[in-house]
Structure formats: structure tokens, C-alpha cells
Amino acid sequence: MALNMYDHDVAIIGSGLGGLVCGAVLSMHGYKVGIYEKNRQLGGCLQTYARDKTIIDTGVHYIGGLSEGQNLNRIFNYLGILDKLKLKKMDEVFDVIGFGADSKNYKLAQGYDNFKAQLLADFPDEEKALDDYCNKIKEVCAKFPLYNLRTGDYTEKEEVLHIDTATFISELTADKKLQQVLAGNSLLYAGEAHKTPFYIHALITNSFIESAWKCVDGGSQIAKLLGRSITGHGGKIYRNTKVTRLAGSHDKIEYLELEDGRRITAGHFISNLHPAQTVQMTDSSQLRNAYRSRIEGLENTTGTFLVNIVLKKDCFPYLNYNYYHHETENAWQGVEYTSENWPLTYALFANATSKSEQHTDSLTIMTYMRYDDVAKWKDTFNTDSQPNTRGEDYEAFKKEKAELLLNVVEKKFPNLRECMLSYYVATPLSYRDYQGTADGSMYGIAKDYRNSFNTFISPRTRIPNLFLTGQNLNLHGILGVTISALITCGELIDIGELLEKINSA
Numbered sequence: 001m002a003l004n005m006y007d008h009d010v011a012i013i014g015s016g017l018g019g020l021v022c023g024a025v026l027s028m029h030g031y032k033v034g035i036y037e038k039n040r041q042l043g044g045c046l047q048t049y050a051r052d053k054t055i056i057d058t059g060v061h062y063i064g065g066l067s068e069g070q071n072l073n074r075i076f077n078y079l080g081i082l083d084k085l086k087l088k089k090m091d092e093v094f095d096v097i098g099f100g101a102d103s104k105n106y107k108l109a110q111g112y113d114n115f116k117a118q119l120l121a122d123f124p125d126e127e128k129a130l131d132d133y134c135n136k137i138k139e140v141c142a143k144f145p146l147y148n149l150r151t152g153d154y155t156e157k158e159e160v161l162h163i164d165t166a167t168f169i170s171e172l173t174a175d176k177k178l179q180q181v182l183a184g185n186s187l188l189y190a191g192e193a194h195k196t197p198f199y200i201h202a203l204i205t206n207s208f209i210e211s212a213w214k215c216v217d218g219g220s221q222i223a224k225l226l227g228r229s230i231t232g233h234g235g236k237i238y239r240n241t242k243v244t245r246l247a248g249s250h251d252k253i254e255y256l257e258l259e260d261g262r263r264i265t266a267g268h269f270i271s272n273l274h275p276a277q278t279v280q281m282t283d284s285s286q287l288r289n290a291y292r293s294r295i296e297g298l299e300n301t302t303g304t305f306l307v308n309i310v311l312k313k314d315c316f317p318y319l320n321y322n323y324y325h326h327e328t329e330n331a332w333q334g335v336e337y338t339s340e341n342w343p344l345t346y347a348l349f350a351n352a353t354s355k356s357e358q359h360t361d362s363l364t365i366m367t368y369m370r371y372d373d374v375a376k377w378k379d380t381f382n383t384d385s386q387p388n389t390r391g392e393d394y395e396a397f398k399k400e401k402a403e404l405l406l407n408v409v410e411k412k413f414p415n416l417r418e419c420m421l422s423y424y425v426a427t428p429l430s431y432r433d434y435q436g437t438a439d440g441s442m443y444g445i446a447k448d449y450r451n452s453f454n455t456f457i458s459p460r461t462r463i464p465n466l467f468l469t470g471q472n473l474n475l476h477g478i479l480g481v482t483i484s485a486l487i488t489c490g491e492l493i494d495i496g497e498l499l500e501k502i503n504s505a
């Protein structure tokens with residue numbers, strides 16, 4: 001472990017949740033960790049920003065699995081951050097789904113019994129379909145060992161990897177509305193009909209049925225607490241420090257090179273970047289061309305367009321649930337929008353604030369947007385540490401799109417514009433520049449039920465001291481990335497022992 005001839009035992013590139021969880025676990029195990037982050041703020045998608053004295057989240061709106069005894073609760077408890085997080089449990093009904101001009105709302109509830117009972121009220125003849133749906137979710141989740149914080153073998157899940165979500169749901173019931181309601185929050189995983197594997201739907205849906213939580217005053221607290229744990233265990237974190245190259249001899253990485261030319265040595269390297277960016281950072285011949293082309297050829301999930309609204313004081317009620325809307329009767333159609341019918345779907349998240357229980361101070365409205373829609377401005381770059389303008393035409397584009405989206409949202413929330421103080425827009429270019437990806441994809445590599453194995457990325461590379469972590473490996477989201485980080489740590493420490501510690505913490 002203590003490889004004193006190096007700057008660090010383990011150098012981690014990127015301080016997204018994956019990099020931070022790896023840093024925390026490994027530093028708790030005695031490794032001297034150094035994390036290199038290109039942005040001013042830690043956390044990647046956990047970053048928040050403030051406008052008009054209001055905190056705005058960039059990529060955490062709710063989190064599953066955080067009740068006592070549940071998977072993320074246990075991991076965060078082991079990491080020593082659980083009791084310090086400011087969390088708010090969401091209402092029993094955590095997601096509400098609406099369609100077009102129909103005023104009827106469909107409700108997804110926490111707890112399997114509640115989940116079934118809520119939907120049964122709207123679909124009284126569908127008890128069997130709802131039982132089959134819940135049982136299948138539980139069956140699929142049980143086959144993912146680390147999700148259940150136990151060791152196991154990848155063959156367990158083999159038989160459930162090739163189920164298509166849309167087909168599975170349509171075979172459950174002939175009721176078209178129920179089919180669409182069950183797919184109603186597919187923005188959560190950028191779901192595509194006849195592509196997204198059911199295991200993705202199951203792992204994510206299950207985590208929220210188990211329990212759904214909001215971070216009070218923003219998700220950046222997770223990054224701050226993990227950062228503190230890392231430095232408390234002797235690790236070092238370097239912000240505003242971009243890594244440009246991973247270099248070494250034939251068979252291993254010896255150092256990473258920073259933008260200013262400095263070289264940092266380490267015994268092991270973990271990249272929290274998109275695997276395509278990682279592969280491009282090294283010319284090592286250990287990474288065969290076939291691996292490079294496979295990684296670089298994988299499709300990413302689509303990008304997003306967000307309007308973050310700062311609200312007037314005590315004007316808009318705090319909704320302790322999320323609202324997902326579909327303009328048509330087809331919940332899968334939103335991702336296939338055209339320039340004529342955009343936006344076809346949106347999610348509305350009210351942010352939990354310590355300022356008030358009754359009212360929220362900000363809302364996030366999220367919909368899809370493909371990188372192609374903003375590719376015209378691809379040669380611009382803008383972050384808070386490297387501020388630049390993308391031009392007046394980009395500002396006009398953002399405004400036009402934001403107003404279109406607000407027009408759709410206003411149909412459901414008529415007092416919205418009245419309560420607005422200001423709004424701030426993020427496009428796939430914002431995510432590209434902050435996350436360091438090529439196309440600002442929301443959730444990284446898109447999974448495909450026809451080819452599930454190809455879209456699982458191993459934390460191990462052919463370079464024996466280079467490992468990968470982050471949302472591109474197995475599953476995105478706070479839970480998915482945290483579990484993926486445990487898998488990465490399992491390359492350096494005994495995973496069985498780690499799980500034992502997590503389970504007995």
C-alpha cells in the first residue's frame with residue numbers, strides 16, 4: 001500500500017460522486033489518495049450554484065434507498081456522512097404522472113403495498129398486472145449482488161439482462177394507460193422504448209419505491225462531506241486542476257499530466273471520467289484498438305435542457321413530490337421529439353429549502369435536448385472558472401426554448417410565471433463543459449437490452465494500474481454511481497470485507 005516513491009498511492013481523476021466515493025473508501029483503508037478536479041467546485045453533477053441568494057441543484061433532485069437498513073443508507077452510514085446530510089423524506093406519493101390536458105394525476109407511492117394500492121385505485125381491474133410488475137422488479141433486483149450489498153457472481157443476473165422494458169410492460173396489461181403510467185418517470189433514466197433494459201427500470205424504480213428523499217439546500221452537501229472525509233483521512237483534493245494525459249511505460253501508467261505541465265505519480269490511477277475520455281487520454285498500447293473502438297463507439301443517453309427558476313418569497317407551494325408530464329398519451333415519446341413538437345415531456349422538481357416548509361424558493365424543470373440542437377455553438381466553452389460567452393444567438397436560443405417549455409408547464413401550474421423572480425437555463429453544452437464529456441449526455445453510456453453485456457463497462461482496464469469508475473460503468477444516479485464505486489474499490493481492497501464493514505457499520 002504505502003508506495004512512498006509516488007506522489008499518491010492512488011490518483012483519482014475527477015471528483016464526481018464516483019471519484020469521491022472511491023477516494024473516501026480507499027482513504028478509510030489507509031491509501032494516500034489524491035483527487036484532481038478540473039472545476040472550482042467538487043462533485044460533478046452534485047454541484048450547486050446560487051442565484052438571487054437561492055441554491056440551485058444541477059443533477060440531484062431526489063434519491064432512493066436512504067431509509068434505515070436500505071442499500072444507500074448503509075453505504076452512506078459506513079462512509080460517515082449519513083447523519084450529517086440534511087434530508088427530507090418525500091410524501092408517500094413521490095412521483096405524480098400526468099398526460100396532455102387531462103387533469104387526472106396518476107400516483108407512484110413509496111412502499112410496495114402503497115405503490116400497488118395507489119395504482120389499484122385508478123386501475124381496479126389490474127391487481128394481477130400490478131402484482132406481476134412488483135414481483136418482477138423485486139426478482140430482477142435480487143439478482144444484482146452488490147445492489148443487495150452481498151458478494152455474488154455476474155452469472156446471477158445473466159437471465160434478466162435481456163428484457164425490454166417497453167415490451168415487458170405492454171405484456172403485463174392490455175390497459176394502455178397503465179402501461180404509460182408505469183413508464184411515466186422514464187426521464188429518470190432517459191428511457192427509450194424497445195431499447196432500455198428492464199433491469200435499469202427495475203433497479204431505479206425499486207430504489208424509490210423503497211424510499212424517496214430530497215436533499216435540503218442542495219445535493220452539493222454530499223460532495224462536501226465526502227471531501228471532508230477524504231482530507232480527514234489524509235487524502236488531498238486539488239480543484240481547478242485539469243488532467244490532460246495519462247502516461248507511462250508499456251505496461252502501466254506512471255504519471256498523470258496536468259494542464260500546466262506538472263506530472264503526478266501514483267501507484268494506481270482511477271478515472272471518474274467517461275471511459276471514452278479516459279481512453280483518449282492515454283496512448284498506451286495496452287489498450288487494444290478493439291477496446292478503444294468499442295468504448296468510443298458506445299452511444300450515450302441523450303442530453304437535457306433545464307430551466308431553473310428562482311421564485312418570489314412565499315409564492316409557490318413546496319411540493320414534496322415530483323411531477324412528470326407527457327404532452328401525448330405516450331410516455332416514451334418525449335425523447336423522440338422533433339423541432340416542431342418539442343417539448344413533449346418534462347419533470348418538475350420543487351427544491352427543498354431550510355427557509356420554508358410551506359413554500360419552495362426554486363423549481364427545476366427538466367426535459368430532453370439532443371446535442372445536435374446546440375452543436376452550432378460547439379466551439380464555445382463556459383464554466384464558472386473559465387467564464388466565456390457563447391454569443392447572443394445562443395442566449396436567444398435559450399430564451400426561446402425556455403419560454404416554449406414554460407408555456408407547456410404553465411398549463412398545469414397556472415400561477416408559475418406570476419411567482420417567477422428569474423430563471424437560468426442549462427443545455428447539453430453546460431453539462432458537456434462541467435462534466436468534461438463530448439456531448440453533455442445526461443447519464444452517460446446508454447444501455448440496450450439487445451446488447452447488455454457490451455454496455456457494462458468493467459472497472460478494470462488492460463493497463464493493470466488504471467481503473468474506471470462513475471455512472472458509465474453499471475448504473476447512473478446517486479445509488480448506481482455509489483455502488484459502481486464500491487466495485488472499483490474492489491479492485492484494490494477485498495470487496496467481501498468491505499461489504500461486511502458496510503453491513504455491520
Ligand SMILES: Cc1cc2nc3c(=O)[nH]c(=O)nc-3n(C[C@H](O)[C@H](O)[C@H](O)COP(=O)(O)OP(=O)(O)OC[C@H]3O[C@@H](n4cnc5c(N)ncnc54)[C@H](O)[C@@H]3O)c2cc1C
Binds near residue numbers: 018273437442
Ligand atoms: C440533469 C440531471 C439530473 C439528475 N438527477 C438525478 C436525481 O434526481 N437523482 C439521482 O440519483 N441522480 C440524478 N442524476 C444522475 C447523477 O447526478 C449522476 O449519475 C452522478 O452524479 C454522476 O457521477 P459520476 O461520478 O459519474 O461523475 P460526474 O458527475 O460526471 O463527474 C465527473 C467529474 O470529472 C471531472 N472531470 C472531467 N474531466 C476532467 C479532467 N480532464 N480533469 C479533471 N477532472 C475532470 C468533472 O469536472 C466532474 O467533476 C442526474 C443527472 C443529471 C445530468
